[in-house]
Amino acid sequence: MEKTEVGKVFNYFAKIGVAAINLTGDLKAGNRIYVESSEPFEQTVESMQIEHETVREAKAGDGIGMKMAKPCHKGNRIYKIVE
Template sequence: MYVKDKKVGKVTHYYNHLGVGIVKLSGPLVNGDTIRVVGHGREFTQTVGSMQLEHQALEKAKKGQEIGLKVDQKVKECDVVYKVTS
């Protein structure tokens, strides 16, 4: 993790067949944000491109929501999601 990165959530589930992680948010997230996913000895960075809440597409997600997030790589329960800041 980089010093300026801000924790915005934690993975609670992963749907392998969809490539979607369920993330409980501890901070806001917006389509286009760059995130870093860290856990289980690995990490990757991606741009947020698709989020859903109750099967409805979201542009912005708020703290406290549990969202579906399309991810570029497999994630695991308890992986931490950070918003990358420059």
């Protein structure tokens, strides 16, 4: 599995299962991501939000919110899986 780092979690809201992520690379809905955490996991990007507005894609420098399949923590790195 080849992967490219695309961001880092800067906050996680456990009650709603949403991570706030600072992107260092581009990300689109439908991309597969790998979350490096104490219990690493993969998921498909279903949707993202920027300033509470749903977006289909985001680019390096954007701060996004994303619903996560499992809990993650501040500092966890997010990778895009390259097929």
